[in-house]
Amino acid sequence: MLIHNADCKEIYYPSSYEEVVNLIRKANEQKLTVHPFGLGTNHIGKQLFADVCISMSKLNKIIEISKSDLYVVAQAGVSVDMLEEAIKSEGLFLPFTYSGTLGGLASTNKPSIFSLLYPYPKDFILGAKIVTGNGEIIRSGSKTTKFSSGYKIWKVLSGALGSLGIYLELIFRLIPKPEMIAYAEVEDPFRYISLRPWGILSTVNSAKITNYLIFGGFANFIKKVSEEYSINFSEGLPKIDLECEKILGIITARGEEIEVLRLFQKGIAYVGAGYVRVCDPNALKLRDKGYTVIIEKGCQDDEKCFGFSYSTFKLIKSALDPNNIFIAGLD
Template sequence: MWIDELEKITKVRVLNREDSRPRALVEPSSEEEVSEVIHLLSSEGLKGHFIGTGTHHIGERVEADVYLSMSFFTGLREASMADLYVKVGAGTLFKDLNAALRREQMWLPFAYHGSVGGFASLNIPDHFSLFYGYPRDWLLGARIVTGKGEVINTGSKNPKFSSGYKIWKAMSGSLGKLGGYLEITLKTVPLPEEVVPVEVKYEQVADVISRGAHGITLLKADRETIVAWFAGHSSYVRRSIENFRVAEVEECSGDRVNSVLTARGKEIEVARRLKGECIVSYYGTGYSRVFNGEELEELRSKGYTAYGEKGCTKDCLPSLGQAFHLLKSALDPEGVLV
């Protein structure tokens, strides 16, 4: 049986051996083991899916035969304050990475709660994305494994690197369907002395952006709050926020989470029309998240471009474009990864 062959390669935890379709979780400890697992999946006609912490899955439940955990691919491999980059194992917790960076006086302006590989694979914006962009924009390079079991070193430590097709960036947002991150090189910025969120009015948004706000977030729960984020030297931050009230920023949560995509700059207007227990909208990104709100079908019937992040069972994600299918045929022609 294929599980017996799998156990010869790496550490295996069988999830349901008695079922007609057994499933397993593997924890490879080397790139060679990851590659061998994928080769076995291909030869047996099986499906595999990469996981980090397993807490940030988006879309329908993935029906895979084997789940490949990146839990052994952890740790800070290399960091440079002079060149502002870090090289890290994809299974490293993002919070642990930022804690290590703070000790080196560096920072990644995101508050993701999963693994670094998940951060890159999901490509979801955050409070500072108006100024700093999406996770994809922070990827300088990576060691990846394709659906053919090939380990490829791509990219550079240099932010200006532009040679060839940026496979490591194309994989960002693909949810692991094109390949898995083993090691990721990220650009960083100097650690700000202070990060302060303040409450602003809608008519003040343009003004606080002109003052250098790094992000604008609309939060709508018991009440609506528009938050401007300032980061940098203490003197600059204090000067910028002197006429504003410091904001208390809530963390939204829910069993059902839907995302609504809009034209950039229209997020707040759209979010005000959405219904949910909690709504968070990242100004300038075209991205809002609705927690325990309207059903996905209802949002789409109103003309919104929406997809199901959590608590969705079918038709959760947008149809995949031609570019994705071309990459899929090149990186995973047998369709091993799901």
């Protein structure tokens, strides 16, 4: 059965933690490979072939929302849209845009449109409940941002695409819901850095660079900025997406995103996050210059999708998944 970009012999939709644990233990006993996913909307890398695919979509309960302490505890299968709707009435906000589950948001760790203040989801994860490759449940982290003892295993899993373990529950830090979010097209976005915009999103199309300035906060403040700097704001977020058969992500130094973007004909730069996404396969040549370039979409079997390998990652993999049952397409 083909689901998103994985070919699965069997697909399971567990509705309890015990079911997830039993599936993992069975996979160990029978030497089966496992691919965890949420809704299957944000696959990164090449097509996978797994004996067992585990969807977390039925583990979709919001366990606790704390308005006073600004956090939420929710199961990994809760969709970001569902969470946003639930916390909106409490005057709270999760500053990330993602078309999937909270587990997927954490596992992909994609850059935020609010890139200057809130670059990556990993920065907002306070803790998690995790299933390891041994079928053991680990609780790591805390509901407080001042927690500092022990290993931050929940951070290690973020961005690992499900190759180290499976998120069961996540604790996300929240912020007060802004009265208004607005954006404007500007010539020089860095002129407004002192005003603390939430994000700068730059796009290139046929060598033309367009910069979007994004603000969140009180409506009166945004109105004042508009009047003082003669900026025409539109409420909401710019409708920008990258549509192409092959999408490559380039990791840059923060502040150099737009300069890297200028090298290509079509792409998006998340200024402040150190990340640029383009459609040009020639971006792979930047690996020879020391850049990390990830083939997010359209990676072929004969290509290195991620282009990097860390000895530390291998050590963590051997500790959390000693039988190497989790696969996620990592090189």
